[in-house]
Amino acid sequence: MPELPEVAALAQFLREHAVGAVVGRVDVAALSAVKTFDPPVTALSGRDVTGAGRWGKFLGMDCGGLWLITHLSRGGWLRWIDEPSQTPPKPGGKSPLALRVHFFTPEGATPAFDLTEAGTKKRLAVYIVDDPKLVPGIARLGPDALEVTEAEFIAILGGTSQRIKTAIVDQTLLAGIGNAYSDEILHTAKISPFANTKTLAANKGPELYAVMRSVLADAVQRSSGQDAARLKGEKRSGMQVHARTGLPCPVCGDTVREVSYAERSFQYCPTCQTGGKILADRRMSRLLK
Numbered sequence: 001m002p003e004l005p006e007v008a009a010l011a012q013f014l015r016e017h018a019v020g021a022v023v024g025r026v027d028v029a030a031l032s033a034v035k036t037f038d039p040p041v042t043a044l045s046g047r048d049v050t051g052a053g054r055w056g057k058f059l060g061m062d063c064g065g066l067w068l069i070t071h072l073s074r075g076g077w078l079r080w081i082d083e084p085s086q087t088p089p090k091p092g093g094k095s096p097l098a099l100r101v102h103f104f105t106p107e108g109a110t111p112a113f114d115l116t117e118a119g120t121k122k123r124l125a126v127y128i129v130d131d132p133k134l135v136p137g138i139a140r141l142g143p144d145a146l147e148v149t150e151a152e153f154i155a156i157l158g159g160t161s162q163r164i165k166t167a168i169v170d171q172t173l174l175a176g177i178g179n180a181y182s183d184e185i186l187h188t189a190k191i192s193p194f195a196n197t198k199t200l201a202a203n204k205g206p207e208l209y210a211v212m213r214s215v216l217a218d219a220v221q222r223s224s225g226q227d228a229a230r231l232k233g234e235k236r237s238g239m240q241v242h243a244r245t246g247l248p249c250p251v252c253g254d255t256v257r258e259v260s261y262a263e264r265s266f267q268y269c270p271t272c273q274t275g276g277k278i279l280a281d282r283r284m285s286r287l288l289k
Contacts, residue, residue: 001057001072001073001074001075001178001179001180002057002072002076002077002231003057003176003177003178003180003181004054004056004057004144004145004146004175004176004177004178004181004216004219004220005181005216005219005220005222005223005235006223006231006232006235007054007056007057007058007059007072007176008054008220008223008224009220009223009224009225009231010054010059010078010231011052011053011054011059011060012052012224012225013078013080014049014052014059014061014113015051015052017080017111018049018052018061018103018113019049019050019051019052020048020049020105020106021048021049021103021104021105021106021111022046022047022048022049022103022104023044023045023046023047023048023049023063023101023102023103024045024101024102024103024104024110024112025045025088025102026041026042026044026045026099026100026101026102027088027089027099027100027101027102028041028091028098028099029089029090029091029092029093029095029097029098029099029100030091030092030097030098030099030117030122030124031091031092032122033098033099033115033117033122033124033125033126034099034126034127034128035125035126035127036126036127036128036129039066039128039130040128041099041126041128043066043128044063044066044068044101044128047063047064047066048063048064049061049062049063049064049103050062050063050064050065053132055132055135055138055141055144055175056137056138056141056144056171056175056176057071057072057171057175057176057178058070058071058132058135058137058138059071059072059078060132061101065130066128066129066130067127067128067129067130067131067132068101068126068127068128069126069127069128069129069132069135069138070099070115070124070125070126070127071124071125071137072115072117072124073117073123073124073125074119074121074123075117075118075119075121075123075124076098076115076116076117076118076123076124077115077116077117077118077232078113078114078115078116079113079114079116080111080112080113081111081112081113081114082109082111083110083111084100084102084110084111084112084114096116096117096118097114097115097116098114098115098116098117098122098124098126099114099115099126100112100113100114100115101113125137137171140171140172141171141172141175142156142170142171142172142173142174142175143156143174143175144174144175144176145174145175145176145177145212145216146176146213146216146217146220148174150205150206150209153174153205153208153209153212154201154205154206154209155201156173156174157197157198157200157201157205157208158197158198158201158202158205160173160197160198161196161197161198162196162197163193163194163195163196163197164186164191164192164193164194164195164196164197164200164208165182165186165193165194165266167197168182168185168212169182176216177212177216179242179264179266180235180239180242180243181215181216181219181242182266183239183241183242183266183267183268184215184238184239184240184241184242185208185211185212185215185216186268186273187240187241187249187251187268187269187272187273188211188214188215188240189204189207189208189211189212190272190273191204191208191273192268192273192274192277192279193259193266193268193273193279194274194279218238219235219238222234222238223235241256241267241268241269242266242267243267244256244267245257245258245265245267249269249271249272251269251272252269252271252272253271254269254270254271254272255270256268256269257269257270257278257279257281258281259279259280259281260281
């Protein structure tokens, strides 16, 4: 799933490539992806692109006061095309394409971007709104992970009592961090994913806050200026434990372990984070019965 650093980079990419262009035709290939109906998608056509922004993991393009907002979910992505096909896609097909936005640039070019979604579970969402805060998911967001103050961050942790892994990916508590960067933040901070938030707030709040800022800022810097097509590879190349199950931890050499749930998993290093303890994996427990 694209998280804060990648969505920030995509917003920057749109500012550099789309701002100043005029929106042409908008093709909807997956009707279920569009979550609003008034204004209609066709209202974007003919509008100047004046900006782009990010709210947590939501990406938005400002078309003269009318916003196209998307949440890319787990399998979604934005793909820029310099010379797109002018043939409208057929709605309801098996293609990963959900939405295509055509542009006319001042230089006379006619590029487009595609919103695509891999996999069978289609969760990518598109909204056309006058105000980004009208998107329900944006309205529910907690403070942004790169804008929250240390005092606010510690108060958020201290105001709940749950596993830290669960808390920092809860977008209503803290916006922008997902499964991948939470793994990296906790590994860098040498904190167990199962550590209690209230205890951490009292004992390690400032340290965790500093690590969170550092990991995210570094990822934003690495992603900044990257072509949209290369962002996924840049994200993977910077990971130390996430999606590295069975590989050696680059810090201590121990084997990176995994805890799996119904639809997702997370990774951690026992030596760095849990004092050598192997965390309970419900999936493996069931298999061993």
